[in-house]
Amino acid sequence: GSTVGILGGGQLGRMMANAGSAMGYRFIALDPTLDAPCGQVSEQIVAAYDDRDAARELASRADVITYEFENVDAGVAAMLMEESYVPQGSELLYTTQHRLREKRAIEAAGVKVAPYCEVASADELRAGVAKFGLPCVLKTATGGYDGKGQWVIRDEAEIDEAFHTLNRAGMELVLEQFIKFEKELSVIAARSPQGEIRTFPAAENIHVDNILHLSIVPARADKEVQREAERLAARIAEGLGAVGLIAVELFLTEGGELYVNELAPRPHNSGHYTMEACRTSQFEQHVRAICGLPLGDTALLTPVVMVNVLGEHMEPLLARMAEVDEAADRLGVAPKVHLYGKQEAKHKRKMGHVNVLTADVDAALAWISETNIWRA
Numbered sequence: 592g593s594t595v596g597i598l599g600g601g602q603l604g605r606m607m608a609n610a611g612s613a614m615g616y617r618f619i620a621l622d623p624t625l626d627a628p629c630g631q632v633s634e635q636i637v638a639a640y641d642d643r644d645a646a647r648e649l650a651s652r653a654d655v656i657t658y659e660f661e662n663v664d665a666g667v668a669a670m671l672m673e674e675s676y677v678p679q680g681s682e683l684l685y686t687t688q689h690r691l692r693e694k695r696a697i698e699a700a701g702v703k704v705a706p707y708c709e710v711a712s713a714d715e716l717r718a719g720v721a722k723f724g725l726p727c728v729l730k731t732a733t734g735g736y737d738g739k740g741q742w743v744i745r746d747e748a749e750i751d752e753a754f755h756t757l758n759r760a761g762m763e764l765v766l767e768q769f770i771k772f773e774k775e776l777s778v779i780a781a782r783s784p785q786g787e788i789r790t791f792p793a794a795e796n797i798h799v800d801n802i803l804h805l806s807i808v809p810a811r812a813d814k815e816v817q818r819e820a821e822r823l824a825a826r827i828a829e830g831l832g833a834v835g836l837i838a839v840e841l842f843l844t845e846g847g848e849l850y851v852n853e854l855a856p857r858p859h860n861s862g863h864y865t866m867e868a869c870r871t872s873q874f875e876q877h878v879r880a881i882c883g884l885p886l887g888d889t890a891l892l893t894p895v896v897m898v899n900v901l902g903e904h905m906e907p908l909l910a911r912m913a914e915v916d917e918a919a920d921r922l923g924v925a926p927k928v929h930l931y932g933k934q935e936a937k938h939k940r941k942m943g944h945v946n947v948l949t950a951d952v953d954a955a956l957a958w959i960s961e962t963n964i965w966r967a
């Protein structure tokens with residue numbers, strides 16, 4: 592069998608390795624953390640992500656290389672391209688590592704993003720705020736996640752502080768118009784090296800403190816809006832020449848308009864619902880795409896609500912398993928618990944998720960609130 596090398600050894604790598612192992616592949620992950628989530632189910636090279644010698648070792652031991660996060664060092668990416676087979680290439684990484692490049696690529700694919708401008712000084716920020724109106728969102732062009740590296744400007748008095756705080760290390764900044772969305776949706780698309788594209792059903796995403804809390808599928812939006820979101824994701828996968836998965840986060844306005852927020856060139860938290868709810872999971876689909884197999888059927892087998900298990904949810908979840916099962920029987924839902932093998936249950940840290948399979952998403956939402964595990 593072939594060996595897949597993964598840059599990164601977190602939960603996305605772990606679930607990729609689990610799905611790929613069931614298809615006969617071996618996995619080896621490069622990650623600096625001892626006993627990383629992926630390292631527990633595959634081989635692991637323990638080294639920094641930008642360690643060229645470690646990357647060279649990964650290249651020599653794997654037949655195919657992929658990654659589970661987008662901030663791959665450009666030098667390492669170039670080296671891997673030279674020494675191994677990286678079907679996803681480095682272009683998609685280069686584009687999605689930087690919000691301005693990403694937005695330009697989305698627009699070039701014929702898809703709308705929120706109005707934006709580059710901001711290099713407090714005066715340019717003032718001009719941008721005058722153009723877009725308040726509120727608006729200032730973001731670092733690189734490195735942000737879970738809402739870190741962004742500032743929602745609600746008052747002109749915040750302009751100087753917002754600029755100087757985010758620009759601290761000379762970071763490039765992007766200003767976006769605030770989209771008064773009714774819902775946030777996401778669609779995961781897969782593209783093979785031959786150009787075959789498949790999309791998963793659109794998810795409706797609910798965030799708490801900028802961290803994904805729930806994904807509800809089918810999304811509670813018009814069927815036509817769901818299909819349009821899926822078409823836009825396919826257009827982006829095609830336009831960017833993606834290989835493997837690309838996750839597309841969107842805003843849906845009350846008027847039914849869709850704007851793309853951002854992309855991720857990898858499996859996505861909002862696609863974890865596919866593990867039990869779709870014919871093919873996002874992880875299997877990614878392995879198929881990068882290993883040159885035909886893409887799998889993405890049909891939804893059952894409605895589902897995915898709820899994230901953060902550090903603070905671990906104790907109540909483990910303590911109340913029996914009651915939780917009782918509530919599931921009573922409400923007619925089937926919760927499937929996934930944990931990632933992380934040792935320390937730090938506050939807000941992603942420790943696992945539960946896919947609540949259901950005939951009726953309201954019953955799944957009732958189960959989530961009745962369990963009292965996810966109290967606000």
Ligand code: ATP
Pocket residue numbers: 705728735736737738739767768769770771772775798801840852853
């Ligand atoms: P992630 O963890 O998803 O990578 P991130 O730090 O890259 O997050 P974004 O996805 O850009 O951040 O923004 C986080 C959240 O902030 C969005 O899901 C959305 O709720 C809100 N948000 C971001 N940009 C806008 C905008 N232009 N208008 C309205 N809300 C926004």
Ligand code: MG
Pocket residue numbers: 735736737853
């Ligand atoms: Mg992001």
Ligand code: MG
Pocket residue numbers: 840852853
């Ligand atoms: Mg996001």
